[in-house]
Each structure stands twice: as C-alpha cells, then as structure tokens.
Amino acid sequence: MQRILEGIKILDFTQYKAGPMGTQILGDLGANVIKVERDKGGDLERSFKTFGKLTQEGDSPFFLAMNRNKRSLGLNLKNPAAKEAVYRIARDADVVVQNFRPGVLAKLGFGYEDFKKINPGIIYCSNSGYGLTGPYVSRPGQDMLAQAMSGLIMMNGREDSPTPVATSVADGATSLYLTIAILGALYHKKCTGEGQELDVDLLSCLLAFQQEELTAYLNLRPTPEFKRAGSGLAAPWNGAPYGAYKTSDGRYIVIGVVPMDKMADLIGAPELAGYTDTELAFEHRDKLWEIIQGKILLNTQEHWVEYMLSFDVWCAPVNSYAEVVKDPQVAHNRMLHRMEHPALGEIGVVAAPFRYSSTPAQYLQAPPLIGEHSEQILQEHGYTDDEISRILN
Amino acid sequence: MQRILEGIKILDFTQYKAGPMGTQILGDLGANVIKVERDKGGDLERSFKTFGKLTQEGDSPFFLAMNRNKRSLGLNLKNPAAKEAVYRIARDADVVVQNFRPGVLAKLGFGYEDFKKINPGIIYCSNSGYGLTGPYVSRPGQDMLAQAMSGLIMMNGREDSPTPVATSVADGATSLYLTIAILGALYHKKCTGEGQELDVDLLSCLLAFQQEELTAYLNLRPTPEFKRAGSGLAAPWNGAPYGAYKTSDGRYIVIGVVPMDKMADLIGAPELAGYTDTELAFEHRDKLWEIIQGKILLNTQEHWVEYMLSFDVWCAPVNSYAEVVKDPQVAHNRMLHRMEHPALGEIGVVAAPFRYSSTPAQYLQAPPLIGEHSEQILQEHGYTDDEISRILN
Numbered sequence: 001m002q003r004i005l006e007g008i009k010i011l012d013f014t015q016y017k018a019g020p021m022g023t024q025i026l027g028d029l030g031a032n033v034i035k036v037e038r039d040k041g042g043d044l045e046r047s048f049k050t051f052g053k054l055t056q057e058g059d060s061p062f063f064l065a066m067n068r069n070k071r072s073l074g075l076n077l078k079n080p081a082a083k084e085a086v087y088r089i090a091r092d093a094d095v096v097v098q099n100f101r102p103g104v105l106a107k108l109g110f111g112y113e114d115f116k117k118i119n120p121g122i123i124y125c126s127n128s129g130y131g132l133t134g135p136y137v138s139r140p141g142q143d144m145l146a147q148a149m150s151g152l153i154m155m156n157g158r159e160d161s162p163t164p165v166a167t168s169v170a171d172g173a174t175s176l177y178l179t180i181a182i183l184g185a186l187y188h189k190k191c192t193g194e195g196q197e198l199d200v201d202l203l204s205c206l207l208a209f210q211q212e213e214l215t216a217y218l219n220l221r222p223t224p225e226f227k228r229a230g231s232g233l234a235a236p237w238n239g240a241p242y243g244a245y246k247t248s249d250g251r252y253i254v255i256g257v258v259p260m261d262k263m264a265d266l267i268g269a270p271e272l273a274g275y276t277d278t279e280l281a282f283e284h285r286d287k288l289w290e291i292i293q294g295k296i297l298l299n300t301q302e303h304w305v306e307y308m309l310s311f312d313v314w315c316a317p318v319n320s321y322a323e324v325v326k327d328p329q330v331a332h333n334r335m336l337h338r339m340e341h342p343a344l345g346e347i348g349v350v351a352a353p354f355r356y357s358s359t360p361a362q363y364l365q366a367p368p369l370i371g372e373h374s375e376q377i378l379q380e381h382g383y384t385d386d387e388i389s390r391i392l393n
Numbered sequence: 394m395q396r397i398l399e400g401i402k403i404l405d406f407t408q409y410k411a412g413p414m415g416t417q418i419l420g421d422l423g424a425n426v427i428k429v430e431r432d433k434g435g436d437l438e439r440s441f442k443t444f445g446k447l448t449q450e451g452d453s454p455f456f457l458a459m460n461r462n463k464r465s466l467g468l469n470l471k472n473p474a475a476k477e478a479v480y481r482i483a484r485d486a487d488v489v490v491q492n493f494r495p496g497v498l499a500k501l502g503f504g505y506e507d508f509k510k511i512n513p514g515i516i517y518c519s520n521s522g523y524g525l526t527g528p529y530v531s532r533p534g535q536d537m538l539a540q541a542m543s544g545l546i547m548m549n550g551r552e553d554s555p556t557p558v559a560t561s562v563a564d565g566a567t568s569l570y571l572t573i574a575i576l577g578a579l580y581h582k583k584c585t586g587e588g589q590e591l592d593v594d595l596l597s598c599l600l601a602f603q604q605e606e607l608t609a610y611l612n613l614r615p616t617p618e619f620k621r622a623g624s625g626l627a628a629p630w631n632g633a634p635y636g637a638y639k640t641s642d643g644r645y646i647v648i649g650v651v652p653m654d655k656m657a658d659l660i661g662a663p664e665l666a667g668y669t670d671t672e673l674a675f676e677h678r679d680k681l682w683e684i685i686q687g688k689i690l691l692n693t694q695e696h697w698v699e700y701m702l703s704f705d706v707w708c709a710p711v712n713s714y715a716e717v718v719k720d721p722q723v724a725h726n727r728m729l730h731r732m733e734h735p736a737l738g739e740i741g742v743v744a745a746p747f748r749y750s751s752t753p754a755q756y757l758q759a760p761p762l763i764g765e766h767s768e769q770i771l772q773e774h775g776y777t778d779d780e781i782s783r784i785l786n
Binding site for chain 2: 002004005017021025029049050051052053055056061062064065066130131133134135136139140142144145146147148149150151152153154155156157158161162163164165166167168169172173176177178179180181183184185186187188190191192194196197198199200201203204205207208209210211212213214215216217218219220221223224225236237238239242243244252253254256257277278279280281282283309312313314315316317318319320321322323324325327328329330332333335336344347348349350351352353354355356357358359
C-alpha cells in the first residue's frame with residue numbers, strides 16, 4: 001500500500017500533547033518519525049497521571065494515545081557523542097519539530113541555525129505557548145492557560161462558573177495547525193527544495209479555532225453581550241432550542257437549530273410559536289429552554305431521538321464514552337484500533353479520522369518504550385557497536 | 394512573496410463551517426479557491442444569525458470569519474449551461490471539496506466518478522456528519538450532534554449539567570483534519586500524479602480530537618469513573634489544583650498542574666500538603682478545589698497572576714473577548730487582521746495561526762459577495778459574454 005510521506009524523515013523533539021499529536025499524524029501518513037527523548041524518563045507525558053492513575057504497567061494512557069508510528073531514540077543531549085549523532089541523523093532529515101520553551105533547545109545546540117548549517121533545506125517547526133517572540137515569551141504556556149487567555153473559558157459552562165473545556169482543545173487545535181503548517185512546508189520543499197522556519201503557538205491556534213466568535217465580536221454593532229446561558233446547556237451564541245435537555249430516564253439529548261414554530265408543534269408547546277424572531281428568541285433563550293426542557297423531561301432519550309429524527313430534526317443522544325465505544329457507526333468507521341504493545345500487550349488507540357481511497361493511514365508501530373529503537377536508528381546511520389555504546393552512555 | 398499552493402485550483406462546494414474553515418486555510422496558503430454557491434442565497438452560513446443578529450448590512454459574522462481568500466461563483470446547478478461550466482472549470486482543477494449529505498451532490502452530477510471522467514487526477518474530498526457509508530449515513534450531521542455522540546458533552550460542564558462546548562469544536566476539528574487530508578493528498582498527487590477520494594466526517598474527527606480521553610477509557614483498568622467535577626471548574630480527568638478559580642474582584646484565573654505541597658506553601662494552606670499522592674488528590678478534588686478557592690478569593694486576579702508567574706507556576710487570567718482583542722501578545726502575533734469588504738467597509742478577521750519564515754499566509758481577497766466573481770471566473774475559462782449570460786441565468 002502506498003504511504004503519502006514514505007521517505008520523509010522527521011526528528012521529533014516534542015513532548016506532552018500538541019507536538020506529539022501532530023507528529024503522530026505524520027507517522028500515520030508514512031513519515032519516518034524519530035522521537036528524540038531523554039534517556040532517563042523520556043517524554044514527560046509518559047508519567048502524566050490520568051484520573052490520578054497510570055496503566056497497570058506504569059505508562060500514561062495519554063502517552064499511548066499520541067505516540068504510535070514513531071520510533072524512540074533515547075539520548076542524553078548533553079553527551080557530546082549523542083549530540084554528534086543528532087547532527088548526523090539530521091543531515092538528510094526533512095523536518096525538525098520541537099516544543100521546548102523558546103530558546104531552550106537552541107541553547108543545547110539544536111536551534112534552526114544549527115540544523116540549517118548541516119542541512120540547508122531543513123524545515124524547523126517550533127511550537128510554544130505564545131510564539132517565539134513578544135511580551136509573553138518567557139511565560140509558561142499550557143493548554144488550560146491558553147484556553148483562559150483566548151476567551152474560551154469565559155464562554156464555556158454556566159452563567160456563574162466559567163469552565164475549562166473538558167478536553168485539551170488548545171493542544172488539540174495546535175497539533176492540527178502544526179501538522180498543516182508542516183505539510184504545507186513539505187509541499188513547498190517538494191516544489192522548490194527550500195526549507196524554512198515555522199512558529200506555531202497555542203494561543204494563536206486557539207484564537208483561529210474561535211474565528212467565528214471573535215469575528216462576531218469584531219464586527220457586530222453594537223457588540224453583543226457575550227454571556228453564558230443561565231442553564232449552561234446551550235451554546236452562548238445561539239438561542240433555544242439549540243442546546244442539551246434532560247430526558248425522563250436521567251439521560252440527555254441535544255437539539256440543534258429548529259424554527260420555533262416547528263418546535264412548538266413537535267413537542268406540543270404552542271407558547272413557543274410567538275418566538276420565530278431569532279433575536280427575540282435569543283433574548284429569551286433561558287425561558288424558552290425551560291419550556292422545552294419541561295416537555296422533553298416527559299419521555300425517554302430513545303423516544304426523543306427517534307421521534308425528532310423521524311422529522312429530520314437535528315437531534316442526538318448525549319453519549320458517555322462507554323456508549324461511544326459501542327456505537328455501530330464508530331465501529332463501521334474503524335475509529336478504534338487495537339495494536340500490540342511491547343510491554344502492555346494489546347492496547348486500544350484512536351485511528352486517524354480521514355479515509356483516503358488510495359493511501360490509507362497505517363498503524364505499524366505501537367507507542368514505543370523509551371529508547372526502544374536507539375540502536376536500530378543509530379545502526380541505520382552507520383554507527384558501529386562501539387560508537388553506539390558511547391552515544392547511549 | 395512565495396505562496397505555497399500557488400497554481401492549485403480548488404472547486405469548493407462547501408458551506409456552513411467545517412468545509413469553509415478548511416478551504417480558507419488552503420486559500421491563505423495561496424490556492425485558487427473557487428466557492429461554488431447557489432446564485433440565490435448562497436452559502437447558508439451567510440444568513441446564520443449570531444446572538445440572534447446579522448451585521449448591519451445583512452451578512453453573518455460567521456460567514457465573514459471563514460471565507461476570505463475565496464472567489465464566489467454563483468450558480469444554479471440545475472441549469473445545464475451552469476453544469477457544463479462546472480465541468481469545464483474542473484478539467485484542470487486539483488481538488489473538489491463538498492459537504493452535502495452523502496449522495497446529494499452526486500445526484501446533481503457532481504460525484505467523484507463524474508469529475509474523474511473529466512480529470513483522472515482529481516482529489517475529491519467529501520465531508521459529512523458520520524461518513525459516506527454506515528448506519529448513520531442518512532441522519533442529519535451537525536456540530537453539536539457530533540459533540541453529543543462523541544462523548545464530549547457528557548464530560549463538559551458541571552456535575553449536574555452536561556454542557557455543549559462553547560465553540561463548535563466538532564466543526565473546528567473537522568476543518569483542520571480535512572485540510573490535513575487534502576494537503577496530504579496534494580503531496581501525493583505532486584509525487585505520483587494520482588488523485589483519490591477522501592472521506593472525512595465530524596464524528597470521527599471529534600473522536601480523534603479526544604484521543605487522550607478515549608485511550609484512557611480503552612486502556613485504564615479498572616475503567617475510571619468519568620464524572621465531571623462537582624464545581625465544574627476543573628478538567629474532568631485531572632485533580633485540583635488544576636482548574637479555574639474566582640478572585641476577589643469578581644474575575645477568574647486558572648491554575649495548572651502544581652505539586653500539592655508546593656501549592657500548600659504558595660497560598661498558605663498547609664492542609665493541602667497531605668495530598669501529594671495524585672490518585673488521592675483526584676479522589677478528593679472537589680474538597681481540595683474548595684480549599685484553594687477560599688484562598689484565591691482573598692485577592693485580585695492581577696495579584697494572583699503576577700504572584701503565581703513569579704514562581705513560574707502555570708497560571709493565567711480568564712479573559713473575555715474584550716480583553717483578548719487588547720492583549721499585547723495577540724497584537725504582537727498579528728492575529729487580528731483588518732481587510733476591506735466590498736459592502737461592509739473595513740472588517741476584522743482572525744489570521745492564520747502559523748508563521749512561515751518564507752511563505753507567510755496572505756490575505757488578498759475579502760469574504761466575497763454571492764457571485765461576486767462569477768463573470769471573472771467564467772472569462773478565465775474562455776467563456777464569451779453570451780455564454781456567460783446563459784450560464785448565469
């Protein structure tokens with residue numbers, strides 16, 4: 001089977017999420033991703049406790065989520081022999097990616113200028129909290145901090161409690177923008193032979209991710225009041241019925257955009273019919289939400305989903321992960337993939353979400369142990385056993 | 394200035410968000426994006442009321458957010474002359490993108506097979522709610538429905554109220570995965586000349602976006618109880634202090650991962666020091682959150698952000714959009730871009746969030762009026778004035 005990025009070599013110095021989630025996609029597309037990790041401890045995500053726990057064998061499930069299709073080269077980057085090995089590996093690499101704080105990796109001798117000397121066509125992508133320059137360059141950058149600074153937390157949750165989004169959306173968005181930036185640079189390099197430097201930051205990516213809300217803020221006059229719904233069950237920029245509703249069996253459904261007179265008929269609530277004007281409906285959305293919630297509470301989740309779908313109304317069940325993993329469409333799309341891990345046995349991971357007719361993503365390498373491929377990678381670059389032991393010591 | 398996708402022609406049949414937000418990135422990178430819209434009404438996003446309103450001149454700010462760097466070709470696709478024009482334009486196009494419900498565009502004569510006959514190397518990308526096949530193929534697909542079905546809403550918000558995320562995260566994630574899929578396919582086409590079909594859906598993209606949480610669900614034993622924090626101010630998979638806290642001036646801050654003994658010292662709460670074990674801290678996170686909240690409430694947002702940053706603790710203010718647009722780092726990164734719109738005058742849009750050293754994103758074309766470039770585009774493809782009037786009638 002053909003792989004899009006076959007032959008593309010990536011030196012990946014990233015850890016945590018935003019970098020690894022991006023480079024995993026490049027690996028899924030066939031790139032040769034060499035994960036350069038500290039020989040002691042490795043990627044800090046390996047020891048990130050989720051729900052206070054690691055897997056029974058001592059790995060973080062979050063690490064497992066984002067590091068398949070990479071090989072691990074465990075190094076002490078302060079060892080001069082290891083340093084030379086990195087330079088040698090970089091000679092014919094296409095991309096270096098790193099997400100240390102600005103300036104840190106360059107101080108170790110692995111900045112863009114260092115690699116450019118060895119390999120003028122290299123693409124060097126830095127990922128940081130706020131960018132490589134500017135007033136916040138020395139601040140700690142992290143997913144929830146970027147969520148807070150981007151305006152997202154202020155919009156999320158109930159009126160009385162701005163709430164961080166329940167998935168690390170700044171890291172997630174950044175991982176994808178970073179992948180786009182690298183694929184764009186690889187395309188340019190393919191056309192021109194030229195490399196370049198890329199600067200991708202969490203805060204900017206999360207602003208771009210909120211381009212709708214921010215463009216509304218910048219262009220609506222008068223500027224609308226951006227308040228969370230009192231109920232906290234709706235999107236802050238949309239009126240009822242748009243939102244989540246509890247059903248008689250203690251479960252939830254969501255209902256999307258529906259004209260209010262149609263909604264009035266559907267649930268038998270004629271008092272809604274006077275709110276077909278969307279501005280009026282937005283103004284009174286808490287009240288309207290209460291009316292609709294009163295009706296929805298009279299029947300089960302299954303009833304409402306079937307009933308609404310029979311009228312082609314935007315409606316869905318609010319699933320837990322336990323329900324997600326049993327969903328027939330999720331199975332049909334083969335989104336949950338199982339692979340053999342060298343220490344953990346069979347593990348489950350989430351597949352790439354795009355389906356190519358000729359060049360499908362492939363899952364060939366489980367998330368590696370620290371340094372699992374150090375010798376193999378060094379051998380590929382012509383090192384002898386003696387040299388390898390100097391590099392790895 | 395060089396543009397990465399200079400000379401790449403994209404026929405863009407998408408509307409709403411997930412498609413347009415992706416094709417805008419391709420336009421930012423220099424592709425020639427031809428937005429094929431209904432001559433009457435255009436992209437339905439144009440009339441999407443945000444906070445119940447449109448801009449004063451009758452455009453949706455959400456449309457403005459996602460349609461720069463595209464030219465609009467307004468057509469009635471059932472007019473045979475218009476149909477022929479689409480085929481002629483597609484002869485040397487590189488990509489067709491569409492997000493109609495599965496099968497709908499093919500019925501109009503614009504499926505993959507139709508374009509492949511004219512142009513064997515074409516890349517044809519479909520975006521749908523759940524995929525082009527499978528049990529949910531005929532269901533309505535939309536951002537909040539995908540959020541609900543993916544497990545995200547069940548994790549977001551307070552314990553007693555699962556809450557849709559305050560930005561359309563399924564559309565956003567999909568727009569980026571779709572862009573990645575297309576860039577990958579363009580790279581493959583550059584190397585081999587081959588086109589192919591791509592199938593990208595909201596539900597799968599949002600599962601991939603939650604790869605951390607789902608991988609935890611699939612691999613932790615026993616399966617952890619996935620409950621929202623009682624306070625709703627924290628991430629559901631992480632213990633205190635991780636979360637948002639109210640300050641004495643009625644504002645909020647977030648505090649990231651901090652060892653509990655360090656936190657005890659920092660805020661003068663020695664009772665925290667017994668919770669250095671992360672599993673224990675996770676179990677008692679609501680109680681610990683309350684203790685920390687009690688202390689944070691004693692001083693202002695500004696105080697706490699400065700104080701915590703002076704110890705290099707992950708901390709940030711929870712900003713409103715009013716604060717975001719005045720943020721000096723946002724300005725430094727030039728994330729808010731102003732451009733001249735043919736009807737609205739100067740508008741504000743959000744820039745691309747990646748900075749290339751040689752091939753920066755450029756903003757050359759404001760979000761177009763419906764059919765603003767119909768004649769120009771048809772002329773470029775050799776049509777005479779008479780023919781053009783038949784096509785546009």
